[in-house]
Amino acid sequence: MKNFFLIIIIFLTSCSTPIGGAKKIEDIKPEETPSIETIEAGLWMQMNNYEEKLKTSGSRVKDKSLEKYLKNILCTLTPDYCKDIRVYVQDMPYFNAFMAPNGMMVVWTGLLLRAQNEAQVAAVIGHEAGHYIKRHSLKAWLDAKSRTDLMAILAIGLAVGGVPSGGDIFNLTQLLQAGFMAKHSRDNEREADKIGLDLLIKGGYDPKEAPKIWENIIKEMELGEVNKPLAFLASHPAPEERIKNLKKQTQSYENIETKKNEKELKQKTSPHLKKWVKDEMRLKNKVEQTEFVIDLVYGDNKNEYLLKFYKGEIYRLRGDIENNFQKAIDLYKESIKLKDDFADVYKELGLLQLKIEKDKKAKKNLQRYLDLAINPKDKSIIESYLN
Amino acid sequence: MALIKKIFLISFFLVLISCKPDEPYILVEPGKVEVNKIYSVSTNKKWSQFQEEEFNFLFWTVDGYTLDRIVFFKPLEEGKSLFDHDSYFTKESDKRPIFNSKMNKFEMKEFFDDCIIWSREFTNFETTNLENYKIGSVEGISFDIKAQNELGLNYRGFAVAGIKDKKFYSVYFIATEMEFYRKYKEEAKKIISSIKIL
Numbered sequence: 001m002k003n004f005f006l007i008i009i010i011f012l013t014s015c016s017t018p019i020g021g022a023k024k025i026e027d028i029k030p031e032e033t034p035s036i037e038t039i040e041a042g043l044w045m046q047m048n049n050y051e052e053k054l055k056t057s058g059s060r061v062k063d064k065s066l067e068k069y070l071k072n073i074l075c076t077l078t079p080d081y082c083k084d085i086r087v088y089v090q091d092m093p094y095f096n097a098f099m100a101p102n103g104m105m106v107v108w109t110g111l112l113l114r115a116q117n118e119a120q121v122a123a124v125i126g127h128e129a130g131h132y133i134k135r136h137s138l139k140a141w142l143d144a145k146s147r148t149d150l151m152a153i154l155a156i157g158l159a160v161g162g163v164p165s166g167g168d169i170f171n172l173t174q175l176l177q178a179g180f181m182a183k184h185s186r187d188n189e190r191e192a193d194k195i196g197l198d199l200l201i202k203g204g205y206d207p208k209e210a211p212k213i214w215e216n217i218i219k220e221m222e223l224g225e226v227n228k229p230l231a232f233l234a235s236h237p238a239p240e241e242r243i244k245n246l247k248k249q250t251q252s253y254e255n256i257e258t259k260k261n262e263k264e265l266k267q268k269t270s271p272h273l274k275k276w277v278k279d280e281m282r283l284k285n286k287v288e289q290t291e292f293v294i295d296l297v298y299g300d301n302k303n304e305y306l307l308k309f310y311k312g313e314i315y316r317l318r319g320d321i322e323n324n325f326q327k328a329i330d331l332y333k334e335s336i337k338l339k340d341d342f343a344d345v346y347k348e349l350g351l352l353q354l355k356i357e358k359d360k361k362a363k364k365n366l367q368r369y370l371d372l373a374i375n376p377k378d379k380s381i382i383e384s385y386l387n
Numbered sequence: 388m389a390l391i392k393k394i395f396l397i398s399f400f401l402v403l404i405s406c407k408p409d410e411p412y413i414l415v416e417p418g419k420v421e422v423n424k425i426y427s428v429s430t431n432k433k434w435s436q437f438q439e440e441e442f443n444f445l446f447w448t449v450d451g452y453t454l455d456r457i458v459f460f461k462p463l464e465e466g467k468s469l470f471d472h473d474s475y476f477t478k479e480s481d482k483r484p485i486f487n488s489k490m491n492k493f494e495m496k497e498f499f500d501d502c503i504i505w506s507r508e509f510t511n512f513e514t515t516n517l518e519n520y521k522i523g524s525v526e527g528i529s530f531d532i533k534a535q536n537e538l539g540l541n542y543r544g545f546a547v548a549g550i551k552d553k554k555f556y557s558v559y560f561i562a563t564e565m566e567f568y569r570k571y572k573e574e575a576k577k578i579i580s581s582i583k584i585l
Contacts (some may be wrong), residue, residue, distance in 0.1 A: 058510035058535035091510060282501060284482040319487060351491050377516065381492050381528070384519050 009290055025135050025142070030080040039140050040101065047102040054088055054106070060241030061089040061109060061272070065104035068105060069268045070125065073118060077199040078133075083134060087125070091281035095217060099128040101137035111268055113276040114216065114296050130195030133285050137190040143185065197249050204257040205251040206363045211243040213292035216296060218243075224289030273297060277310055279318055290314050308335035309345050316352060324351055347382070354385060411439050415447060421585065422459050426558065429581040432574055443469065455562035455571050457578060463556035468583070469502035470556075477559075488553035492517070492528045499557055511535040515567050522556065523583035525549040532561055543568040547579055556584055 034040035054060055059068075066089055077080035087104045092108040099105050105128050107121075115121045131137065201207050218239045250256070269276075280293050291311055298307035312331030315324040332349040335342065352363030366382050376382070397482060415434040420426055423438070434447035434457075446458045460469060468483040485500035487494075496517055503512050512534045520529035527549025534542040543562030560575035562568040 055540070056539035058539050188565055282504065319485070321488075352495065354491065355489060378493070381472050383515055384492070 004182070013320070024137055027133050028084075031083060040135075040142065043138065043141065044102040047100040047104055050100070051086070051104045054090070054104070055089075059091050061091050061193055063272070065090065066268050069264075072386075073122050073203075074105070074125050074129060076145060077203045078129050079124060081129060081133065085129060091279075093276065093283060095223050097124050097128055099131040099137070100210065101135065105129075109272065109276050110280070113273070113280060114220075114293060115213065115265060116216075116262065116296055118210060118265045119200070119205040120213045120260060121265060122203060122205050123213055125194060126196030126199035126203075127192045128196075129199060130192035133187070133195060133319035134188065136192065136320050139188065140185070145220045155246065190242075190245065193245060196248060197246055201250075201253050201256055204259045206258040206260050207246070207256060208258075209252070209260060210250075214239040214243050214246075218290055220292050223292050231274070280301075281310075284318075287314055287318070305335045305339035305345075307343055308332070308338065308344065309348075309382055312345075317346065320355075325356060328352055329356075341372055343369050343376075346372065347378075395543065397517055422495070423461065425556075425585060426459055427581075427583045428578050430578050443471075450567060453563075455560075455567040457560045457575055460555075460557045460559065462551075462556055465555055467560050468505070469499070470506045470568050474514075486555045488550055488555075490550065492519070492523065495528055495550065495555070497545065498529055498555070499548055499559075501546040508536065514546070520547050520549075522549045524548055525551045525556070525584055527556075532559065534561065541565070545576070545579070548560060549584070551584055558582060 004256060032043055038245060048227050067087055070087040070089065071082075074085055074087055074100055078085075081103075083137050085099075087105045087107065089364060090106050091113070092106050093113070094108055095109040096108040097106065097111055105125070107124070111124060113122065116126075197207055197210055200210060221239075259302045273371045277294065277297060281290060283290075294307060294314070296311065298304070312328040312335065315328035315331065329349060329352055332345050332352070335345045336349070344363045346369040350362045351367060352360075353362035353365065363386055366386055370379060370382055389576070402551070412435045415430065417431050417433060419427065420427050422436075430447075433575065434449060436445060436447050437452070438445040443463070444454045444458050444460045446452065448456045463469060463486050465486060466486050467486055469486075473484070484498055484505055486498060490498060494557045496514055500512065500514055503509065511563070512532070514530045514532055517531075518529050520527050528548060529545065529547045530543040532542070532546060534544075539562045541564040542561050543564045544559055546557060546559035548557035550556070558579055560571070560579060562571055562575075
């Protein structure tokens with residue numbers, strides 16, 4: 001086995017690159033595909049295999065309308081590369097997106113949950129497109145090789161080969177992060193930020209939204225487990241630095257448009273929000289951190305009743321410790337004050353009141369739920385608590 | 388000659404003992420069966436039962452775990468989870484879904500969902516049609532399952548769960564939507580409806 005790895009290492013370190021050293025790599029041209037004898041073609045081939053698996057994977061969010069919407073954002077930002085980059089949404093409750101060298105862009109649902117408008121999503125898509133245009137994955141590979149960073153090369157080699165996981169794309173996703181994203185140098189990240197902002201402004205989006213997404217991430221990290229930065233930030237420049245750079249770069253442009261398209265994003269994500277919010281709550285991050293994310297989703301005045309309801313859910317799901325049930329009940333009641341015909345809140349309030357033996361109030365609220373809900377599928381269960 | 392005979396006999400004996408399967412499967416014959424002294428069930432078919440002490444469940448299958456199975460969870464005590472491994476991302480055991488004996492019927496389903504999602508076996512996991520259900524004399528719930536794994540294979544199934552003496556009991560059937568769900572659905576329904584908690 002040792003010999004096998006030794007052979008791989010020797011093979012990898014002896015590879016010559018027809019493209020040359022990392023610094024000489026030129027931008028990829030629209031509709032360009034790498035020549036078959038290059039290392040880049042090998043990377044593409046591996047990623048094409050991965051992409052084929054992702055297409056039918058259970059973790060891909062099969063919402064053509066949402067993927068088309070994200071693709072349209074990409075095409076608005078960079079019409080020249082519209083044909084070259086495919087955008088997929090993967091059901092992962094973390095703030096992340098990544099770009100493979102073959103033009104496969106993957107956006108995680110945790111990122112879409114946190115984005116407050118289309119301009120913020122466009123800022124991330126533009127950043128990822130920047131990695132593609134500048135061939136950063138190939139550079140990362142060659143840089144690692146030039147440093148004879150054997151372990152890194154081996155890790156990438158095995159990762160793209162799918163060796164550790166036996167076809168498990170979920171694991172492969174992790175390894176992709178290690179192989180292609182975490183290995184981007186900070187300079188490459190800064191370059192992608194610069195390109196991303198340039199594309200954002202040319203696309204007519206409000207550039208002030210680009211730093212906002214990072215400001216929100218900083219706040220979320222501060223409220224949560226700061227020592228464990230979110231995957232997207234693991235290898236990137238510090239959010240503080242990129243906010244400063246983005247703001248500085250914005251000042252160099254004139255006649256900036258301010259398109260945000262908040263409604264457009266919400267319209268596309270709304271069918272999924274209930275599930276994504278639930279997935280976020282399942283992570284059991286610190287209460288304040290989860291509350292902050294829920295604030296981003298339902299913080300507008302129109303949905304404040306949902307904000308209160310889901311905050312109540314955060315406490316209910318943590319169980320009867322630290323007065324959580326009472327906190328949940330209070331929040332449900334606040335939700336009812338804001339909107340008195342939202343059925344779900346009466347159900348949760350009633351069920352929780354049953355637990356703390358306030359049976360009379362509980363039954364009244366459960367009955368109110370049955371009155372308000374349209375053809376409730378759980379009618380028989382609720383009735384079992386009423387009788 | 389005697390030595391050759393001896394060698395032959397020893398070799399034959401070694402071949403015989405090497406044929407003994409080390410897989411922890413046993414054959415379940417049709418009839419009334421006690422599952423690990425926890426559940427009593429009736430089956431009309433033969434099933435292969437997989438059981439290992441370290442797991443808090445055992446399962447029956449005809450064609451293999453990934454194609455069709457009935458999973459019987461051992462009774463779960465307060466503060467425990469159906470799966471005890473760490474989450475892929477967080478590596479934090481304290482974030483596992485935890486059973487609480489005061490769970491209502493909705494929370495029982497929620498707990499089951501959360502545990503299966505935590506296990507990361509499926510990338511999509513959805514339960515619907517929650518109904519009141521009695522497992523023998525125990526008031527519980529039944530619900531349907533729809534799932535998809537990372538490779539995109541669709542599954543369907545159903546489950547029952549209940550709380551007895553502050554312990555969580557659950558059994559589910561799941562099979563690939565293509566072929567095996569249809570093939571074993573009726574038999575699985577009969578088996579699950581015959582379950583009694585011992």
